[in-house]
Amino acid sequence: MLYLHDEMAAKKQTTVLDLLSVSAPRHAGRGTLSPRDDGTWVLSAPPTHDNWAAHHCPPDGDYCNFGSCTMVIDLDGRDLSAYNRLTFSAFAVDTGIPAPMLYCGIQSSGAHPIPDAFGRSGTHQASLVTGQWCEVIWEFPELTADRCDAITISMPLNGDFGLDLPDTTVYLRDVTLSHISDPEPCHGWDCGERIAYSFAGYPADSEKIAVTQIPCDSFAVLNRTRNTECTLPAKTVVFLGQTYRLFDFSAVTECGTYALCAGNVTTDDFPIVTREAFQTALSEKLLTFISAERCGCAVAGHHPACHADIVAEHNGVVKSYHGGWHDAGDLSQQTLQSAETAAALLRAAGHAPSCAGALLAESRWGMDFILSMRFGDGYRATSAGITRWTDGVIGTMDDCYARVHNHAFENYLFSAIEAQAAMAETDSARRDAQARAAVEDFAYAEERYAEYGRELPIFFEHSYSSPRSLYAAAAIVGAVSLYRLTENPAYLDALRPHIAVLLSSQMRDSALPITGYFCRDESLTVPTHFTHQSREYLYGEALAGLLSVPLDSAASARVREAADAYSGYFKQLYSYASPYGMLPAGVYALSETDDTPQNREIFSLCHLFADFDSTLAEQKEQIYAGTQIGEGLYVKQFPVWFSFRGNNVIFLSQAASLRALAKVCEDPALNAIADRQILFVLGTNPFRQSMVYGYGGRCAEPYFALLGRCEGAVPVGIQTDGNEDEPFWPCGINATYKEVWLSSATALLRSM
Numbered sequence: 001m002l003y004l005h006d007e008m009a010a011k012k013q014t015t016v017l018d019l020l021s022v023s024a025p026r027h028a029g030r031g032t033l034s035p036r037d038d039g040t041w042v043l044s045a046p047p048t049h050d051n052w053a054a055h056h057c058p059p060d061g062d063y064c065n066f067g068s069c070t071m072v073i074d075l076d077g078r079d080l081s082a083y084n085r086l087t088f089s090a091f092a093v094d095t096g097i098p099a100p101m102l103y104c105g106i107q108s109s110g111a112h113p114i115p116d117a118f119g120r121s122g123t124h125q126a127s128l129v130t131g132q133w134c135e136v137i138w139e140f141p142e143l144t145a146d147r148c149d150a151i152t153i154s155m156p157l158n159g160d161f162g163l164d165l166p167d168t169t170v171y172l173r174d175v176t177l178s179h180i181s182d183p184e185p186c187h188g189w190d191c192g193e194r195i196a197y198s199f200a201g202y203p204a205d206s207e208k209i210a211v212t213q214i215p216c217d218s219f220a221v222l223n224r225t226r227n228t229e230c231t232l233p234a235k236t237v238v239f240l241g242q243t244y245r246l247f248d249f250s251a252v253t254e255c256g257t258y259a260l261c262a263g264n265v266t267t268d269d270f271p272i273v274t275r276e277a278f279q280t281a282l283s284e285k286l287l288t289f290i291s292a293e294r295c296g297c298a299v300a301g302h303h304p305a306c307h308a309d310i311v312a313e314h315n316g317v318v319k320s321y322h323g324g325w326h327d328a329g330d331l332s333q334q335t336l337q338s339a340e341t342a343a344a345l346l347r348a349a350g351h352a353p354s355c356a357g358a359l360l361a362e363s364r365w366g367m368d369f370i371l372s373m374r375f376g377d378g379y380r381a382t383s384a385g386i387t388r389w390t391d392g393v394i395g396t397m398d399d400c401y402a403r404v405h406n407h408a409f410e411n412y413l414f415s416a417i418e419a420q421a422a423m424a425e426t427d428s429a430r431r432d433a434q435a436r437a438a439v440e441d442f443a444y445a446e447e448r449y450a451e452y453g454r455e456l457p458i459f460f461e462h463s464y465s466s467p468r469s470l471y472a473a474a475a476i477v478g479a480v481s482l483y484r485l486t487e488n489p490a491y492l493d494a495l496r497p498h499i500a501v502l503l504s505s506q507m508r509d510s511a512l513p514i515t516g517y518f519c520r521d522e523s524l525t526v527p528t529h530f531t532h533q534s535r536e537y538l539y540g541e542a543l544a545g546l547l548s549v550p551l552d553s554a555a556s557a558r559v560r561e562a563a564d565a566y567s568g569y570f571k572q573l574y575s576y577a578s579p580y581g582m583l584p585a586g587v588y589a590l591s592e593t594d595d596t597p598q599n600r601e602i603f604s605l606c607h608l609f610a611d612f613d614s615t616l617a618e619q620k621e622q623i624y625a626g627t628q629i630g631e632g633l634y635v636k637q638f639p640v641w642f643s644f645r646g647n648n649v650i651f652l653s654q655a656a657s658l659r660a661l662a663k664v665c666e667d668p669a670l671n672a673i674a675d676r677q678i679l680f681v682l683g684t685n686p687f688r689q690s691m692v693y694g695y696g697g698r699c700a701e702p703y704f705a706l707l708g709r710c711e712g713a714v715p716v717g718i719q720t721d722g723n724e725d726e727p728f729w730p731c732g733i734n735a736t737y738k739e740v741w742l743s744s745a746t747a748l749l750r751s752m
Contacts, residue, residue, distance in 0.1 A: 017176060030049065047159060071172065080148040081145060087137050087176050089173050095166045097130075105153075160391075188686065195265055196210060196580065196688045200278075200697075201271035215263075294326075296324075310400050326386075331387055335382050348752060371418075383403045387705075406444065409466050409474055413474045413478065416478040505519050506565060540660035582677065591632055656750040702733065
């Protein structure tokens with residue numbers, strides 16, 4: 001296994017600046033900062049306090065911690081633009097905190113202020129290992145600190161599980177800035193004279209594509225197992241004015257160990273295996289991460305039993321909101337995301353029979369939590385912002401109240417997942433409970449939707465931006481799942497109004513250069529877009545589900561046409577993909593920036609913490625950065641987005657729709673496109689990095705936050721720089737693009 005940190009450590013540094021000799025550090029925040037005779041500095045503070053941090057923490061404890069203990073190196077506007085790397089060594093004393101970490105920060109008020117308006121640039125997280133010196137390396141060639149005010153190193157204080165642990169203590173030494181001539185590439189589509197391929201290998205029956213810019217007419221496939229090689233032609237392609245070579249070795253189907261060679265470049269060895277073996281290996285790795293995200297029980301190497309004092313209350317009933325899985329490294333919790341993860345584990349068990357038992361057992365853990373959060377009247381405990389370890393005692397100041405609501409969209413989706421779980425469950429008691437919940441939740445959803453239609457959940461729910469067409473898709477998936485479970489024809493009757501909404505929301509104008517995508521509603525004025533979260537998989541699952549149940553012939557014909565049109569849309573979209581095969585985010589209309597009440601409302605739903613008026617010029621610039629395909633229409637590789645960026649879930653959710661469509665449309669081309677999305681994550685991308693930590697090779701560390709290092713973790717995904725429409729993947733480890741998310745691992749499971 002090759003970690004990017006090891007490559008970075010070996011690089012030659014020049015123009016080294018010892019920051020501790022430039023300015024005497026000062027302390028900020030909690031605790032103390034003190035020097036030692038050997039030149040090291042010591043950060044030390046209690047991990048928990050009887051009040052929140054003073055900055056940006058609401059009194060209800062939602063998304064709060066206890067502040068930080070910080071070393072500040074004041075630099076008084078010094079020009080540090082000659083430097084592109086910060087390094088130091090850190091030693092975390094073993095005080096019982098399972099995942100000690102530090103945050104580094106650059107503050108610059110120069111031509112390009114650092115951090116940016118959303119606090120997403122200019123910060124870096126380092127996960128430490130207790131009891132040993134760790135080398136922290138942060139390359140930042142994308143930043144220009146031409147008027148640097150300060151560099152900070154902070155030790156966050158995130159609680160002690162109620163164990164009354166001693167002060168958290170970290171020693172620091174050798175804090176230096178330097179320049180390196182070969183920083184890790186972080187911007188653009190070019191991969192240079194290197195070969196981008198799937199480090200984890202390829203299924204034997206899949207397309208096998210690698211990408212390079214080595215000027216060559218052919219390449220060699222080295223069969224390490226048989227000690228043979230074959231030479232194949234390289235295909236030249238031009239994308240956005242740049243020339244690439246595609247190495248297509250799909251014809252190689254024999255299982256074994258292989259490498260690719262072109263010019264003076266030879267890849268590391270990689271496997272070609274059966275599809276089942278490929279899916280099993282990936283599922284097992286993702287399961288490692290998902291299991292580590294368990295909330296409410298001890299996870300060896302990550303945390304003791306946690307969060308028993310997150311409380312949900314409704315109509316006088318009080319529940320402890322713990323169980324399922326934390327939704328990210330920051331420990332927050334979303335019941336719907338736990339439900340979708342449980343469903344994805346069920347699905348993966350069908351593809352990976354040799355580890356099906358472990359996948360099903362983990363799915364049960366999530367399903368038990370989902371059922372326990374129901375209040376029995378359509379309401380359930382739904383989410384909580386945590387970002388700390390709590391003391392587990394209800395009634396102390398570090399408690400947090402979970403959000404509770406009754407929402408049609410979520411109940412439709414819960415009913416579908418509960419029904420699917422019931423059909424797979426072998427334990428009769430669990431099966432009966434899941435089946436009852438599925439029937440009840442669908443009824444609650446229908447009742448709520450009839451009265452309120454599309455309605456906003458609480459602001460922080462991740463279903464916040466769901467459009468009317470996605471409600472219809474969720475209702476269809478729920479009704480189809482219940483029909484399969486119960487064979488009750490009433491669920492076929494329930495489908496009719498939702499089918500009408502879904503099909504009427506599909507753009508079918510043949511005069512457009514690309515058609516077949518779903519809009520937010522029947523007005524067909526705004527395409528459905530997703531930013532760092534996506535549930536596009538529901539559209540494909542809804543169409544596939546409708547084609548699997550008995551409908552009248554006219555309805556079946558209309559659904560078949562819609563499925564064919566949606567499949568055609570993905571094929572058209574794929575024709576605009578980069579050589580690496582990542583599906584573009586979708587079609588954007590310039591009219592979406594018109595100042596209308598509808599556009600303002602949609603913007604507020606899709607772009608949290610951003611304002612329509614102040615970002616109007618940026619919205620237009622981001623759309624213009626795409627590829628124009630018609631009057632006012634553009635294909636965007638990446639979404640229009642602001643604070644929340646990262647696209648793994650976006651194209652993996654598209655891949656899940658493709659899998660569903662491929663089955664009912666019997667179209668292997670759709671599966672081939674879906675395969676390319678997985679292989680993009682595993683290394684066939686411009687940065688030649690596997691985004692599944694600890695899997696395949698050449699892994700960059702993501703933003704683990706409080707979880708600590710964990711194999712199988714998947715970050716939110718590649719972002720863009722400002723208003724561009726090309727990939728941007730800095731080495732800085734921060735949120736959201738590098739934060740490990742449950743939804744990213746879930747989307748990868750679902751896309752197989």
